[in-house]
Amino acid sequence: LTGLLEIEHLWTPAGWLSPAFVAIGPDGGVVRVEPVRFREAGAATVERVAGYALPGMPNLHSHAFQRGLAGLAERAAPGGDTFWTWRETMYRFVARLAPEDVEAIAAQLYVEMLRAGYTAVAEFHYLHHDPDGRPYAPPTRMADHVLAAARRAGIGITILPALYAAGGFGGAPPEAGQRRFATDAPALLRLVEALRQTARGDPAARVGAAPHSLRAAPPAALADLLAGLERLDATAPIHVHVAEQRREVEECLAARGTPPVAWLLDHAPVDSRWCLVHATHVGREEIAGIARSGAVAGLCPTTEANLGDGVGPAAALFAAGAAIGIGSDSHVSVSVVEELRWLEYAQRLTGGRRTVLAGRAGGSVGERLWAAALEGGTRAVARPVGAVAPGRRADVVVLDPGHPVLAERAREQVLDAFVFAGDSTCVRDVMVGGRWVVRDRRHPDEGPILDAYRRTLRRLA
Numbered sequence: 001l002t003g004l005l006e007i008e009h010l011w012t013p014a015g016w017l018s019p020a021f022v023a024i025g026p027d028g029g030v031v032r033v034e035p036v037r038f039r040e041a042g043a044a045t046v047e048r049v050a051g052y053a054l055p056g057m058p059n060l061h062s063h064a065f066q067r068g069l070a071g072l073a074e075r076a077a078p079g080g081d082t083f084w085t086w087r088e089t090m091y092r093f094v095a096r097l098a099p100e101d102v103e104a105i106a107a108q109l110y111v112e113m114l115r116a117g118y119t120a121v122a123e124f125h126y127l128h129h130d131p132d133g134r135p136y137a138p139p140t141r142m143a144d145h146v147l148a149a150a151r152r153a154g155i156g157i158t159i160l161p162a163l164y165a166a167g168g169f170g171g172a173p174p175e176a177g178q179r180r181f182a183t184d185a186p187a188l189l190r191l192v193e194a195l196r197q198t199a200r201g202d203p204a205a206r207v208g209a210a211p212h213s214l215r216a217a218p219p220a221a222l223a224d225l226l227a228g229l230e231r232l233d234a235t236a237p238i239h240v241h242v243a244e245q246r247r248e249v250e251e252c253l254a255a256r257g258t259p260p261v262a263w264l265l266d267h268a269p270v271d272s273r274w275c276l277v278h279a280t281h282v283g284r285e286e287i288a289g290i291a292r293s294g295a296v297a298g299l300c301p302t303t304e305a306n307l308g309d310g311v312g313p314a315a316a317l318f319a320a321g322a323a324i325g326i327g328s329d330s331h332v333s334v335s336v337v338e339e340l341r342w343l344e345y346a347q348r349l350t351g352g353r354r355t356v357l358a359g360r361a362g363g364s365v366g367e368r369l370w371a372a373a374l375e376g377g378t379r380a381v382a383r384p385v386g387a388v389a390p391g392r393r394a395d396v397v398v399l400d401p402g403h404p405v406l407a408e409r410a411r412e413q414v415l416d417a418f419v420f421a422g423d424s425t426c427v428r429d430v431m432v433g434g435r436w437v438v439r440d441r442r443h444p445d446e447g448p449i450l451d452a453y454r455r456t457l458r459r460l461a
């Protein structure tokens with residue numbers, strides 16, 4: 001036993017526990033949770049934690065390098081601005097990034113994620129090669145820098161090397177702006193295998209894989225990837241961008257005869273290992289299919305708003321019993337509160353009703369959203385997180401009871417106050433794997449990490 005916490009208020013999906021005694025093992029996992037101080041922990045020193053503790057939130061979709069572009073793509077383009085013109089801007093940005101730049105940007109981003117209440121991230125990683133499209137030596141070099149950033153910040157990471165075998169539904173090779181991403185299934189599987197060696201034995205890291213999208217992964221390449229992954233790790237998480245933009249839905253219909261989610265459900269063994277990122281433009285049948293499959297719908301409300309994707313069908317997904325989780329994707333915003341709030345607000349704005357995602361009468365929207373995003377997010381990162389419970393990682397976010405937004409609220413009102421009236425400044429302390437990584441809103445390495453980030457941005461400017 002390495003530690004015993006006496007937490008003033010601990011939230012579990014079954015309700016609040018006040019106080020909660022939490023024993024943490026030497027590997028950073030939770031060993032025991034009880035409402036009273038238990039005997040065999042008598043010798044351990046007890047650390048008192050005042051405030052409201054929540055299980056840390058998984059961020060199920062991240063392209064870390066894109067944080068360096070946040071706020072730089074908001075000037076009107078001459079011919080009109082869409083997802084596709086934003087993508088050109090993003091490609092120009094990515095063309096200049098060295099592995100050290102990516103590490104500097106990712107480390108700063110991950111510190112900000114921790115401060116916002118994210119304790120795990122699924123990194124959808126497709127920036128594989130040098131600016132000319134040549135593999136680095138070793139080919140894991142870029143991914144190694146992403147993993148180093150996560151380690152430096154202290155966030156749990158699930159890295160998903162992405163297959164990018166075509167430039168579009170026609171199957172043509174990746175275009176010039178995509179050459180740093182281009183891979184075939186065998187090369188991608190070698191990358192997955194090498195990263196699995198790196199992550200072996202590290203409870204803070206996991207490796208999966210990602211066909212980037214149906215556009216970028218033609219059927220044969222997708223099949224090769226899935227067969228190879230099955231041999232390496234039959235439980236590995238599999239993420240894919242799907243049905244984000246209307247244009248890609250139309251192109252999929254034209255090329256394959258069905259819309260993207262329907263195609264995937266018909267042609268791939270979609271199950272609870274899968275995370276369908278965006279799943280914005282989907283019909284009733286597809287939503288029912290997602291729910292039946294056990295796949296997680298990976299919703300990224302602030303990026304989907306920023307890119308003009310459309311409103312994800314959160315209410316219909318909830319009603320169908322589908323799993324959902326949240327991601328900050330392009331990181332135009334890095335805020336758990338904002339993702340959850342906009343999930344609900346988009347439903348209110350389009351439906352003309354309030355408390356849409358609350359579930360049962362009298363239910364709290366904030367609590368329902370936190371619980372759902374924990375469950376889906378945990379499935380998507382495929383690590384034992386998402387609850388302060390025996391067998392799970394000790395990933396804990398503590399809200400400050402002295403914050404004005406939480407002042408004089410009953411514990412049952414805390415999650416609604418945080419999600420609808422609060423922001424990341426409500427988060428006071430963050431623990432990942434039994435180790436405090438944020439205390440009093442400060443990360444021990446935040447100074448040097450920010451300096452390195454500034455140097456990178458200055459060089460890129």
Ligand code: NGQ
Pocket residue numbers: 063087213241244303307329330
């Ligand atoms: C990405 N991002 O891979 O970073 C994508 C844009 C694409 C989002 N889809 C590129 N939000 O989808 O082709």
Ligand code: ZN
Pocket residue numbers: 061063124241277329
């Ligand atoms: Zn994405």
